[in-house]
Amino acid sequence: MADDTETADTETAETEAADTEAADQETAEEAAPEVETAYGCPVTYSRGQKVIHPSRGEWLDVAVQLLADGWNMCVDVTSVDYLSYGVARELPAGVNAERFEVVASFISHSRAERIRVRIQVPGDDPTVGSLYALYPGSDYLEREVFDLMGISFEGHPDMSRILMPETWQGHPLRKDYEVGVIPVQFKAPAGKGSE
Numbered sequence: 006m007a008d009d010t011e012t013a014d015t016e017t018a019e020t021e022a023a024d025t026e027a028a029d030q031e032t033a034e035e036a037a038p039e040v041e042t043a044y045g046c047p048v049t050y051s052r053g054q055k056v057i058h059p060s061r062g063e064w065l066d067v068a069v070q071l072l073a074d075g076w077n078m079c080v081d082v083t084s085v086d087y088l089s090y091g092v093a094r095e096l097p098a099g100v101n102a103e104r105f106e107v108v109a110s111f112i113s114h115s116r117a118e119r120i121r122v123r124i125q126v127p128g129d130d131p132t133v134g135s136l137y138a139l140y141p142g143s144d145y146l147e148r149e150v151f152d153l154m155g156i157s158f159e160g161h162p163d164m165s166r167i168l169m170p171e172t173w174q175g176h177p178l179r180k181d182y183e184v185g186v187i188p189v190q191f192k193a194p195a196g197k198g199s200e
Contacts, residue, residue, distance in 0.1 A: 040097060040098060040099075043055065043057050044057060044059070044067045044070045044071065044074075045059075045063065045067070046058055046059040046060075046063060046067060047097035047098070047099060047100060048097070049095065049096075049097055051121070054119055054120070054121055055120050055121070056120075056121045056122070056123055057120065057121070057122045057123070058096065058097055058100045058122075058123050058124075058125075059122065059124060060100075060124070060125070061124055061125070061126065061132075061133055061134070064122075064124050064133060064134050065134040065136075065139075067122065068109075068122075068134075068136055068139050068140075069139065071111055071120070071122075072139050072140070074113075075113045075115055075116065076111040076112070076113050076120060077112075077113060077114060077115075078111065078112045078114070078140070078142070079109060079110070079111055079136055079139075079140035079142060079143045079146070080110050080111065080112050080119075081108075081109065081110040081146060082107065082108070082109045082110075082136065082143050082146035082147055082150060083107075083108050083146070083150060084105055084106065084107050084108065084126075084150045084154045084156055084178075085105065085106045085108065086104065086105055086154060086178065086179050086180045087102065087103075087104055087105070087106065087180075088104055088128070088179070088180035088181055089180045096125075100125060101125060102125060103125035103126055103127045103128065104126070104127060104128030105125075105126040105127070105128060105131055105154065105156055106123055106124065106125055106126065107123070107124045107126055107133050107150065107156060108121060108122070108123050108124075109121070109122045109124075109136065109143075110122075126156055131154075131155055131156045131157060132156070132157045132158070132159055133156060133157075133158060133159070134158065134159050134160060135147055135158035135159060135160040135161035136158075137158070137160065137161050137162060138160065144161075144162075144163075145167060147161055147164075148161070148163070148164065148165065148166070148167040149167055149168060151164055151165075151166075151167075152166045152167050152168050152169055152176070153168065153169070153176055153177055153178040154176050154178050154179060155175075155176035155179060
């Protein structure tokens, strides 16, 4: 009889432990906020605008989906160098901050809406896929980012400088680029210098 009581107590304790564990897991799942996604990527919002965060590998697939979904114009491609940025950046869970970030903005004329895409780009491999085949208007935008920030767009038909001379060394908008000095010579106004 005592053995039956001990077995029943053990089974009851195991059942209670399993129920408690299941309840704890459900509570943890309820407490964790669901991450919004679009085109298979995490989404945040900035100034009322949806921002998608694809990886470099997902980037061109997302761009194809954007075009197919009516985001018919790429209005801007720019970049940011976070080398000396001392504040934690707001990125969704699972997105790792890198030195560079390429930011592309799209517009849907039929919806009268904008959407932004932010791609993290490592400093030791500053390359990302080119939008040129999908959005030919991105030609000069990508070349400007390449010229001033040194981020190369794979698949672009003419990845050459657009603002700086071809012989220029470095990329002037990088945070580790030395500040240059151009000597300025002033001349006296006419009739004032020869008195």
